[in-house]
Amino acid sequence: MNKTVTLHQSTGLAALPAPVRRLLGIGVKNVVVPLLGIVLFLGAWSMAARNIDTSLGQFPGPATVAQQFGSLVSEHRAEREKAEAFYQRQEERNAERLALDPTYEAKIRPYTGKETFFDQIRTSLVTVMCGFALAAVIAIPFGIAIGLSETLYTAVNPVIQVLKPISPLAWLPMVTMVVSALYVSADPVVPKSFLNSMITVTLCCLWPMLINTAVGVASISQDLVNVSRVLSLPPLTHVRRIVLPAAVPAIFTGMRLSIGIAWMVLIAAEMLAQNPGLGKFVWDEFQNGSSDSLGRILTAAIVIGFIGFLLDRGMLTIQRFVSWDRNSAAR
């Protein structure tokens, strides 16, 4: 703060009325300082990039990434046009065939062309949301149960502690084999690859939610529990009126941790298993080894980071919204 004050004085801002000065101070702190950080980072990045020569050419700097992002957008547009042409051709072919073969059950098949970068982003987001939602549906009720019962907690804690640190890379082969064995259907509703990624995500982001919920529930203030006892609330009402509101901050802390893990795990799982999504995009580009590949990988990495950031912020916003104690939401 001292620094900003001296800055203001030296530039003659001291003459301004105090509220304006304070607003300016906040502006400097919230806008100018982060911008400065970003500019410095971009500068350092492009300096470093210029000095790294890989076998695929120079390491991409910010300009290359921006340009690659542009080309990914135009590729997406071109692919959409191809898709439209595909649907049109299909209708013509169906009509032709119906003329020759009236018994034919014409149907419109989904576009068979490649998935663009933006399709992959959507796939990844859907997968991560489904995996995360499944984990939440399992972890929160179970976490409340073990938080309420110390005996249950003591019983399952060792198992949870051992399962928690297992890497997604270890879960993936098991999930793949189990899904292949159990999910047998001639006309599957969702593809196996989606299930594999989703279940791997679920298995990895279950634990922080479970533990945080349990801890949150277990550490409710004794006063609140006593209130519930005095009112002799039935168990479900006790959970709904006393436990949940008190444990919400802890539950959401667990959920925020989980969604971060879920996103990281998903990208790794997609890369390893070649399941559709951003991870596959990165791996495909790595395999392509063209002079654009590094730029595209870096673009994808930045998008991955940005989406991770948005997921985290989104969770924080929800947490603030549902939490009775606005200050408890950690930054």
Added chain:
Amino acid sequence: MEAIHVFMVRVVCGAAALTVALTAPVAAAELGWPEKEELTFGFIKLTDMAPIAIAYEKGYFEDEGLYVTIEAQANWKVLLDGVIDGRLDGAHMLAGQPLAATIGFGTQAHIITPFSMDLNGNGITVSNAVWDAMKPHVPKQADGRPAHPISASALKPVIDQYRAEGKPFNMGMVFPVSTHNYELRYWLAAGGVHPGFYAPHKGDISGQLEAEALLSVTPPPQMPATLEAGTIYGYCVGEPWNQQAVFKGIGVPVITDYEIWKNNPEKVFGITAEFAEKYPNTTIRLTRALIRAAMWLDANANANRPEAVQILSQSQYVGADAEVIANSMTGTFEYEKGDRREVPDFNVFFRYFATYPYYSDAVWYLTQMRRWGQIDADQPDSWYREVAEKVYRPDLYAVAAKSLVAEGLADAADFPDFSTEDGYRAPQSEFIDGIEYDGTRPNAYIDSFPIGLKTGDRL
């Protein structure tokens, strides 16, 4: 055999169509509609997957009423498993894969091929350090450039030196039953370097028994990176991964497979026998689409190749830079940086009956499997013939080709004469070591190699 029978009756609307196919135009409907219209095909990022990409991009699959999704696979094992478990309907395969799967080496599954995908297209690359050590042993031609083909005898002293220093001489190939494995072994053995034996009956499937050069599996796209990391000193792989090494300046291709065996058969299109039986019309139709794609690739003396290069360089296909792919696809090959030579037949997709699944090609792969111990015991000549007939299906190819000719989409002269063709090429001798290969006498051929298992040998 019954399957073919049933199939012929169903597909061709009576045997008449087969016999008069050459004269009477057959409307598409007479072939029978495809039973399965939505298909997924797998491939590995190599330029010789081109017929699949072209059949898609040029609408040949759609002309047959097939809606095909094309998916790049991580490696050959994943690809083969995909075809076996039905995740993929068909795939770009190593010629050895359907054969090995059918005889149960590695995985057991009856895979067939109605379509050979190409001839040639591979190269052997060594690291810069190995090339520098090799170069003094390579004879020079008049202009001072190395005389080709370069024999592995120039590599032998380098390997001996590495071995003397206690460093194992590691080389990469793409799969135990890959063309690349057999070609690398052929080249090494022809130059006096022992590439090692397999002994599956003893559980040894590393292929390194008695080896002077240790061969191991690396997926094609990772070859240059693995070479650069120093894990291997050389590799045999398809394009664009040899030219990639030249571009990156990390290695030097020393020989193409064209020089090891002129016009050697390369990839095949593999489907399960079950698929062909269950979906006979679909099988013929996809074969037709692939034949048309191959014709397009070789039409007018490779006139369409530049366009093919642009298509293949798209990220969903091979994805390497267009100039790298063009290096080999357009009839030249760059050895040492700047040493670009004409190899017009480096990639052959259609001419020389490249797409016809010859039994003799299948038998050659089987002889190499026996030579290096993947087939652990002697088999009579008749066995080689039977396996070839079980896996290679020129009968399916003939139905597809004849229907194309009947529709005026192809010229009968572009195909072998189906009425006389027995599936065995005339004895071939254009190998780097000059040993003659006659597909009808596999055991005699196996016995003619100085290095390798012979009749009666068992490890």
